[in-house]
Amino acid sequence: MIKFFEKAPYAPVEYLYDVEEVLYKGKSNYQEIKVIRNPFYGKMLILDDVVQITERDEFFYHEMLTHIVMHAHPEPKKVIVIGGGDGGVVREVLKHPTVEKVYFIEIDKEVINVSKKFFPGVSCSIDDPRVEVKVMDGAEFIRQTKPPAIDAVIVDSTDIIGFARSLFTDEFFTMIRDCMTDIGMFVTHSESLHFHKEMVIEIQETLKKIFPVADLYTAPIATYPGNWWSFACASKQHSLREIRNTPAIETNYYDHEIHQQCFVTGNLYRRLMNRELKW
Numbered sequence: 001m002i003k004f005f006e007k008a009p010y011a012p013v014e015y016l017y018d019v020e021e022v023l024y025k026g027k028s029n030y031q032e033i034k035v036i037r038n039p040f041y042g043k044m045l046i047l048d049d050v051v052q053i054t055e056r057d058e059f060f061y062h063e064m065l066t067h068i069v070m071h072a073h074p075e076p077k078k079v080i081v082i083g084g085g086d087g088g089v090v091r092e093v094l095k096h097p098t099v100e101k102v103y104f105i106e107i108d109k110e111v112i113n114v115s116k117k118f119f120p121g122v123s124c125s126i127d128d129p130r131v132e133v134k135v136m137d138g139a140e141f142i143r144q145t146k147p148p149a150i151d152a153v154i155v156d157s158t159d160i161i162g163f164a165r166s167l168f169t170d171e172f173f174t175m176i177r178d179c180m181t182d183i184g185m186f187v188t189h190s191e192s193l194h195f196h197k198e199m200v201i202e203i204q205e206t207l208k209k210i211f212p213v214a215d216l217y218t219a220p221i222a223t224y225p226g227n228w229w230s231f232a233c234a235s236k237q238h239s240l241r242e243i244r245n246t247p248a249i250e251t252n253y254y255d256h257e258i259h260q261q262c263f264v265t266g267n268l269y270r271r272l273m274n275r276e277l278k279w
Helices: 058-072 088-093 109-118 138-144 162-168 170-179 197-210 256-261 266-273
Strands: 002-007 014-019 021-027 032-038 042-047 050-054 078-083 101-105 131-134 150-156 180-192 213-220 228-235
Touching: 021 109, 032 109, 042 109, 050 058, 058 088, 058 150, 058 180, 058 213, 058 228, 058 256, 078 088, 078 138, 088 101, 088 150, 101 138, 138 170, 150 170, 170 180, 170 197, 180 197, 197 213, 197 228, 197 266, 213 266
Parallel strands: 078 101, 078 150, 101 131, 150 180
Antiparallel strands: 002 014, 014 032, 021 032, 032 042, 042 050, 180 228, 213 228
């Protein structure tokens, strides 16, 4: 059995995983792609030596990235999913019966192909007729979208470095706001509260300049640096803490109780944004 070391981006840690088998190793135009098998996590998708998903716990991330906005919006019909070539967010979005159209934007087609082959339980909805796949830069797609049309935008990018950086700029967030309906909602991951606190704050500050409502929630993700993963969300009108849409869908982790508990408290948010927290 060999070992795989992950040096977490921006974090003073390394993670060590046992590797039973290397199932795939290749290089696309954008990144190195690996699929390995671990005795505990099962198959793992790794991009540029950073773990993206594992068979065992992918649902924690995909459900929490998706269902907060999808339940806070009263009737999401048109949704943009940027990144997440594994298809997990698309799978979760399509659990909502109101959804009529999903624009699935992934810059790296090879990630989609590899995911379909090795993670069929995650990528199972990519070929749904409601899904339109576009292999292109997410920021460029948003630039071309004519407002107002979109109910929700979900960004499932790689870490906020390299080609993914274009998905975290003032210009990008402004374009998202302008392509959404009056009650449109947005969410993106915003790294670890433990290791990337300043990045979490900066994304919140940017969203607050552009959207009337911005907020922050978290979830435990065992295979992500620091394990305490944050999600930045924003809206043109409504608080995302309120549940307005209650379809009967099947989830493993997310439920209405989790929705109400996952947002950071007012005290923590205030101290975070005032840079009073010293960790």
